[in-house]
Amino acid sequence: MKALILVGGFGTRLRPLTLSRPKPLVEFANKPIVLHQIEALAEAGVKHVILAVSYRAELLEKEMRVEEARLGIKISLSRETTPLGTAGPLALAKELLGEDEEPFFVLNSDIICEYPFKTMLQFHRAHKKEGTIAVTKVTEPSKYGVVVYEEATGEIGRFVEKPKEFISNRINAGMYIFNPSVLKRIEVRFMSVEKEVFPFMAKDSELYAFDLQGFWMDIGQPKDFITGMGLYLTYLHHSHPHLLTKGEGIVGSVLVDPSAKIGAGCRIGPNVVIGPNVVIEDGVCLSRSTLMGGARVRSHAWVQSSIIGWDSCIGQWVRMENVCVLGEDVIVADELYLNGARILPHKSITNSVPDPQIIM
Numbered sequence: 001m002k003a004l005i006l007v008g009g010f011g012t013r014l015r016p017l018t019l020s021r022p023k024p025l026v027e028f029a030n031k032p033i034v035l036h037q038i039e040a041l042a043e044a045g046v047k048h049v050i051l052a053v054s055y056r057a058e059l060l061e062k063e064m065r066v067e068e069a070r071l072g073i074k075i076s077l078s079r080e081t082t083p084l085g086t087a088g089p090l091a092l093a094k095e096l097l098g099e100d101e102e103p104f105f106v107l108n109s110d111i112i113c114e115y116p117f118k119t120m121l122q123f124h125r126a127h128k129k130e131g132t133i134a135v136t137k138v139t140e141p142s143k144y145g146v147v148v149y150e151e152a153t154g155e156i157g158r159f160v161e162k163p164k165e166f167i168s169n170r171i172n173a174g175m176y177i178f179n180p181s182v183l184k185r186i187e188v189r190f191m192s193v194e195k196e197v198f199p200f201m202a203k204d205s206e207l208y209a210f211d212l213q214g215f216w217m218d219i220g221q222p223k224d225f226i227t228g229m230g231l232y233l234t235y236l237h238h239s240h241p242h243l244l245t246k247g248e249g250i251v252g253s254v255l256v257d258p259s260a261k262i263g264a265g266c267r268i269g270p271n272v273v274i275g276p277n278v279v280i281e282d283g284v285c286l287s288r289s290t291l292m293g294g295a296r297v298r299s300h301a302w303v304q305s306s307i308i309g310w311d312s313c314i315g316q317w318v319r320m321e322n323v324c325v326l327g328e329d330v331i332v333a334d335e336l337y338l339n340g341a342r343i344l345p346h347k348s349i350t351n352s353v354p355d356p357q358i359i360m
Contacts, residue, residue, distance in 0.1 A: 001121075002048045003041045003105035004078075004093055005034060006086060007060070013221040016327030016344045017292075017309060022060055024051070024109055027292060028219060029232055029273050030257055035067065037107055037115065042071045044117035046105065049073060050096055052089035054080040087191035090183060098180045106193075108174030110220035112228045113212060114235065115175075123210045124177040127154065130206035132177040133198070135170040136216040144171040145194070147209055154208040159199060173212050222325045222342075226288055226305055230271040251287075263299070281316075298334070309345065322356065 007024050017026050024034035038049055053060055057077055064075040078093040090097065090106065097104050103124055105117065113136075124132040133156070135147050146168040149156040160167055172194065185197050201207040215235055217228035233253035236243050245256040252270025256262070260274045263282035273290045274280070280291075281299040289303050294311040297303065301314045306324040308314065315334035324338045327345035332338065336349065340356025343349060347359060 001044075001046045001102055001104065002050065002097060002099075003046045003107065004050045004052055004090060004097060005037060005107045005109050006089055007034065007051045007053045007109045008080075008083075008089075014225065016325060016342060017307065019345055020310065020328040022053075023220075024060060025063055027275060027290075028112065028225070029229060029236075029255055029290075030275055032063070033112075033219070034109055036112060037109065038067065038073075038075070039071065040115035040117060041105060041107075042073050044115075044121065046117075047073050048076065048096070050076045050078050050093050052078045052080065052084075052093065054083060083190055084188070085190045085192050087186045087193035087197050088189055090178075090193075091186040091188040091191075094183050094188075098183050101180060103177050103179050106176040106178060108218070110218045111174045111216070112219050112232055113173070113175075113216040114214040116213070120175070120177060120210050123154070123208070127208045129208055130179050130182055130204075131198075131201050132208050132210050134173040134175040134212045135209045136173040136212045137169055138171050139169070141166065141169045141171070146171055149209040154210065155205060156198075156202045156207045156209050158202060159194070170209065170211070173216055174218065175212075222307055223323050225307065226290070226323065229273060229290055230288065233271050233273070257293075275310075292328075 014023055025032045041049055057079055061077055068075045084092060120134060138144060142162055145159055145161045146163055147156060147170045148158050148160060148168045198207060215231040217224055217231055219225040219228040233255060237253045245254045249266045250268050254269040254272045256274040257276040259276045260278040262280045265283045266280055267285045269287060271288045272286045275291055275293040277294050278291045279296045283300040284297050285302045288305045291308045292310040295308045296313045298314060298316040300316055301318040304321045306320045309326045309328045309330060311328060312326045312330040314332050317335045318332050320338040322340040324341045326343045329346045330343045331348045333350045337352040337354060339354055341353040341359060343359040
């Protein structure tokens with residue numbers, strides 16, 4: 001079986017992190033985002049993963065050669081020279097995807113969930129139609145395009161964009177299974193699978209909805225990345241508690257790389273991820289935050305709802321909150337207050353940032 005992951009664009013929504021490395025290689029819970037998906041696909045029996053890329057493909061290719069050997073699968077890159085949207089990449093990779101009659105997976109690379117690929121595949125094979133979309137339940141359907149389908153069978157009737165009245169609370173979860181025949185519907189141009197393919201498949205009664213259980217999040221922007229991290233850590237707490245860190249000063253679900261060093265009198269958690277070679281000095285408070293590899297937090301700093309980039313350093317008695325995102329190698333001087341600051345790589349911050357802004 002094959003799978004295509006829509007890695008796509010420049011990762012602008014996740015800047016400044018994506019100024020240092022392509023989005024698929026940014027670590028989510030101490031593992032590159034794309035690896036969460038690739039490992040789950042390999043476990044479900046996928047032997048060939050195709051990454052549809054348009055940006056910094058050489059970095060991705062180098063990393064994927066290592067993973068290919070580790071997982072014992074084939075990983076190819078399909079390069080877009082111009083943006084092709086969410087459907088065009090399928091047509092570009094047509095020769096690979098259409099080699100046989102086997103169905104294939106298509107994933108949006110920003111999606112984090114439990115990836116029930118085996119169950120989804122069983123559902124797809126059972127209804128014997130052209131496509132399956134994973135759908136997830138939301139509390140505010142009016143903010144999204146919703147999927148209207150027969151609950152008994154899963155057959156999709158239509159899609160409604162941002163409904164004013166309640167008609168469904170299920171939205172497209174960004175994970176699909178298609179039979180190769182779908183490739184006849186798609187051209188190599190900028191094309192939207194949601195607007196130019198799905199409505200026609202639904203009209204032909206060829207599209208079914210698979211109801212996703214458990215947590216789901218599109219982690220393509222910082223506030224959702226942080227929310228998704230909390231959901232993922234809660235999932236680990238229930239399913240794989242041995243992976244989480246326990247001990248003095250640890251509160252709730254916390255994931256710490258074994259190489260990290262934590263000082264005395266700290267309060268870490270809930271919902272914190274600490275990457276490799278991170279140093280946390282005495283008396284630090286961290287909650288709802290991710291610290292990338294090599295970061296350092298000096299004594300008595302207080303960090304909440306923030307993402308600290310690789311090799312950055314937070315000074316003593318600093319207070320950070322409200323989705324601050326520090327790029328790589330940012331230095332924050334002692335005793336400053338940062339509120340919702342987005343700071344580009346290699347900057348030194350010597351003044352407080354009392355209001356959310358981007359520091360170039």
